[in-house]
Amino acid sequence: MFPKWFDNWNKDNPTNIFGPAIAVGVAGSAVFVAAMIVGFGQPFPTESQQTGPRGTGMHVQEFVSDLAVYPDVEGFFTSEPIVPADGAALMGDAEGVPPSLANLTPENYERLVTAMRDWTGIPDLLEPGNDSYQTTVAYSMIEMTQNINQNWAAHVQANAEVGVTCYTCHRGQPVPNNVWFQVSPVNSNVAGWSANQNRVTMVSNFTSLPSDYLETYLLADADGNYAAINVHDLESRVANQPGDPLIQQTERTYAFMNYFSNSLGVNCTFCHNTRAFYDPSQVTPQWATAGLGIIMVQETLAEYILPLQDVLPAERLGPVYADVPKLACRTCHQGEQQPLNGLNVIRNWPELAVLDGEPDYSAFE
Known part of the structure; x- marks a missing residue:
């Protein structure tokens, strides 16, 4: 196919063509990918949040696919409170009732305890007669949650009503991640x-x-x-x-x-x-x-x-x-600007929104 002198020259001067071929292939592939992105757009679209004046490069960029998936949000258990009637009985000093929840009606107390068991993954949490360390920890954590919601609203509700509950940290596990x-x-x-x-x-x-x-x-x-x-x-x-x-x-x-x-x-x-x-x-x-x-x-x-x-x-x-x-x-x-993507977890739980005083049920009347 080629002249005899060309075949003889190649035989006398062998050359490794794999290196240049790989380099040309990589360069060609890069050009092809760049042309596809320019022609058809970014296959992994992003969204940017501007955090400062224009022209200063102050923005936070994230993939749209990451913003669309919040599996923990789907796992949040909630239910609307039962507005207490005038003169309704309260839990008071009943056995196993944390002092910070003594001013709840039995219906709202059971509703909250059921939610807390789901949020923490502890099925016998605050069970009457349960003297385990989890009961003592729960007493402290309830007051901690109430304190954060009442006294640190400037942080946990800086932009809108969001608040915190046990689920904010626990996400259905006895020990938070x-x-x-x-x-x-x-x-x-x-x-x-x-x-x-x-x-x-x-x-x-x-x-x-x-x-x-x-x-x-x-x-x-x-x-x-x-x-x-x-x-x-x-x-x-x-x-x-x-x-x-x-x-x-x-x-x-x-x-x-x-x-x-x-x-x-x-x-x-x-x-x-x-x-x-x-x-x-x-x-x-x-x-x-x-x-x-x-x-x-x-x-x-x-x-x-x-x-x-x-x-x-x-x-x-x-x-x-x-x-x-x-x-x-x-x-x-847990990797998000607002926990649970800014889900309002406190709306249905006025019992956890105050440390001092009575829960406010006026929004549900």
């Missing part, structure tokens, strides 16, 4: 910096960042103070003054911010103008909501979670330091 335990010190033989970086832990989101940021920022020290969330000086080669944050604090802060991003499924621009991190006047409204959330979690841990240390059995405690399981942003949000 995304709880956390103490992980430091990871090396008790090292003085100074606790060598808590470069550890493959879920708390660090499998990064080389510190793993102790949650316990550092959300738990009080021996004097009742919380560590400041800050970074080192913005200028380079600045001599640190006493009390100034070091690079370790900066990396802890980055680890905490990374936790926020993963907990809410957002990026930095959800709260910050990333071209001006240093300027508090350019943060978004969500920054204030997140700040309230930090304080809310600190209070919740101190008043409702940590006191359960001596209540929980050994199998419910942490694997390293046998500490109580703790909550934080991801426990409720």
